Amino acid sequence: MSRTAATRLPEMMSANRADLDALLDRTVLGHFAFTGEDGRPVSLPSVIARWGDQILTHGSTGSRWLRRIAAGVPVAVSVATVDGVVVARSAYASSLLYASAVLFGAFTPLAGEDKLAALDVLTDRLLPGRTAEVRRPTAKELAATTMLAMPIGEWSVRLSDGWPEDPEPDVAGPAWAGLIRFGVPPATLAGAPDLRPGIPVAPSAGQVRGIR
Amino acid sequence: MSRTAATRLPEMMSANRADLDALLDRTVLGHFAFTGEDGRPVSLPSVIARWGDQILTHGSTGSRWLRRIAAGVPVAVSVATVDGVVVARSAYASSLLYASAVLFGAFTPLAGEDKLAALDVLTDRLLPGRTAEVRRPTAKELAATTMLAMPIGEWSVRLSDGWPEDPEPDVAGPAWAGLIRFGVPPATLAGAPDLRPGIPVAPSAGQVRGIR
Numbered sequence: 006m007s008r009t010a011a012t013r014l015p016e017m018m019s020a021n022r023a024d025l026d027a028l029l030d031r032t033v034l035g036h037f038a039f040t041g042e043d044g045r046p047v048s049l050p051s052v053i054a055r056w057g058d059q060i061l062t063h064g065s066t067g068s069r070w071l072r073r074i075a076a077g078v079p080v081a082v083s084v085a086t087v088d089g090v091v092v093a094r095s096a097y098a099s100s101l102l103y104a105s106a107v108l109f110g111a112f113t114p115l116a117g118e119d120k121l122a123a124l125d126v127l128t129d130r131l132l133p134g135r136t137a138e139v140r141r142p143t144a145k146e147l148a149a150t151t152m153l154a155m156p157i158g159e160w161s162v163r164l165s166d167g168w169p170e171d172p173e174p175d176v177a178g179p180a181w182a183g184l185i186r187f188g189v190p191p192a193t194l195a196g197a198p199d200l201r202p203g204i205p206v207a208p209s210a211g212q213v214r215g216i217r
Numbered sequence: 218m219s220r221t222a223a224t225r226l227p228e229m230m231s232a233n234r235a236d237l238d239a240l241l242d243r244t245v246l247g248h249f250a251f252t253g254e255d256g257r258p259v260s261l262p263s264v265i266a267r268w269g270d271q272i273l274t275h276g277s278t279g280s281r282w283l284r285r286i287a288a289g290v291p292v293a294v295s296v297a298t299v300d301g302v303v304v305a306r307s308a309y310a311s312s313l314l315y316a317s318a319v320l321f322g323a324f325t326p327l328a329g330e331d332k333l334a335a336l337d338v339l340t341d342r343l344l345p346g347r348t349a350e351v352r353r354p355t356a357k358e359l360a361a362t363t364m365l366a367m368p369i370g371e372w373s374v375r376l377s378d379g380w381p382e383d384p385e386p387d388v389a390g391p392a393w394a395g396l397i398r399f400g401v402p403p404a405t406l407a408g409a410p411d412l413r414p415g416i417p418v419a420p421s422a423g424q425v426r427g428i429r
Contacts, residue, residue: 033313036295038250038260046258048250050297050317083248085262087428089404092419095351096340097358101245105262128308139307139392146309168409180351181419182409187427191400192301197380199388200395207304207393215399216299 019162028084028104028162029055033131033216035062038081039074047073053082054130059154060108061123066151074112075153082108082155089187093169094180100165102186108160112153120152135209190215231374240296240316240374241267245343245428247274247294251286259285265294266342271366272320273335278363286324287365294320294367301399305381306392312377314398320372324365332364347421402427 019025035053040046049070054061060082064071074080089102115123124147125136142150169182176182192215194206231237247265252258261282266273272294276283286292301314327335336359337348354362381394388394404427406418 033299034297034315036248036250036260036262036297038248038258038293040252040258045291045321046250046252046293048248048260048293048295048319050248050295050315052313079257081250081258081260083260083262085246085248087245090343090422090425092344092347092422095354095358096336096348097354097362099340099344099347101264101343103246103262107260109257124308128311131302131313132304132311135304135311136308140387140390142307142309146307150309168411171409171411175352176411176413178352179416181416181422182412183418183422184407184409185422185425186405186407188403188405190402190427193398193400195396195398197383197394197396199380199383200393201388204391204393206395210302210304210393210395210397213302213397215402 019164021162024162024164025106025157025160026055028086028106029053029060032084032086035060035082035084037062037070037074038083039078041073052127052131053084054127056123056126056154058157060157061127061152061154062112063124063127063150063152066149068151071151071153075114075151077111077113079109079111080155087187090185091165091169092181092183092185094171094175094178094182098169098171098175102165102184104162104164106160106162108155108157110155110158112155115152115154120147123152123154124150132209132213135207138207138209231376233374236374236376237318237369237372238267240298240318241265241272244296244298247272247296249274249282249286250293250295251290253285264339264343265296266339267369268335268338268366270369272369273339273364273366274324275336275339275362275364278361280363283363283365287326287363289323289325291321291323292367299399302397303377303381304393304395304397306383306387306390306394310381310383310387314377314396316374316376318372318374320367320369322367322370324367327364327366332359335364335366336362344421344425347419350419350421
């Protein structure tokens with residue numbers, strides 16, 4: 006059986022690539038699972054960004070885990086957001102409102118123009134338009150950074166939604182039921198202590214909304 | 218070298234158990250990494266709750282991945298929150314404000330009174346006080362649920378904090394720098410369509426604040 010086939014609750018599975026992209030474009034953390042050099046599983050969170058049909062991640066060339074996945078070992082990346090709570094009339098029927106995805110594959114290092122372009126994608130993913138506000142990366146910075154890409158190939162998405170579904174005896178009982186939905190977190194800005202006077206807030210930072 | 222020893226940015230590592238607990242107590246999702254039956258890594262998000270010195274997770278007895286980790290295979294669980302963005306004067310020096318942890322170990326199924334108590338911990342973790350508002354689990358529901366616990370033993374925590382640190386030439390330049398901090402997301406409630414008239418909003422649901 007394929008790893009992306011649902012064994013249960015198949016109605017929550019989506020085969021719609023647009024659902025995957027929507028989730029990837031509203032989350033910034035992926036959790037990277039791979040097998041360590043000692044054969045045991047490792048899981049690490051790191052920033053991801055979708056670049057067309059690829060997932061990007063990056064970090065220091067000194068990072069041990071990044072070196073491991075840069076070598077092309079099999080990787081699973083999971084992403085998830087908690088969007089609320091489905092409050093049923095029993096603990097059993099209650100659940101989270103969430104969206105989640107798992108992507109399987111392997112990463113390859115990017116170099117040259119691809120690496121530069123991917124860095125811009127990651128920067129603008131966190132702060133839209135930021136690359137136009139700051140200087141270009143230096144050769145030293147580029148040399149200190151590993152940029153990796155994984156094709157979006159084998160994946161699955163799971164979306165929970167809808168109202169609680171209680172059996173009739175519970176509906177007739179005294180317990181409340183409903184949905185709690187979480188909104189977008191507020192974002193507050195503070196200038197750095199060493200910010201020189203007269204420098205206005207960056208438009209990129211001013212428009213950031215909280216990441217849930 | 219131990220898997221929980223930092224190879225870089227060791228100043229971001231915390232050996233303080235209180236930091237781990239604080240993170241676990243404000244996140245509800247863990248990302249579970251383990252090796253699948255085909256030898257390839259798997260990563261899956263699921264609800265977690267800390268119960269003293271253990272991490273709990275649960276799900277359907279029909280869940281393939283839960284059966285896998287219930288068998289005691291080595292597992293790594295990562296948790297993370299994105300709390301803001303450190304906006305430096307270069308893309309290179311910018312980063313996320315985050316807290317993350319990875320726990321290593323293996324899960325064991327709980328049964329009997331331990332299982333019942335753990336279910337209450339998980340329910341009250343999502344909706345504080347909810348177990349006092351709803352009926353007790355039925356024997357059928359208990360039989361359909363797998364409850365797993367992993368001791369908090371081998372773990373690492375990484376906390377980012379503080380202002381951007383730009384080199385002097387960048388500080389003297391035109392770019393803005395600062396911190397964006399995300400607040401707690403707003404939570405909105407809606408009663409279920411089949412809610413009987415006259416049932417007030419559950420106090421547990423009314424007090425839930427958004428999970429970041």
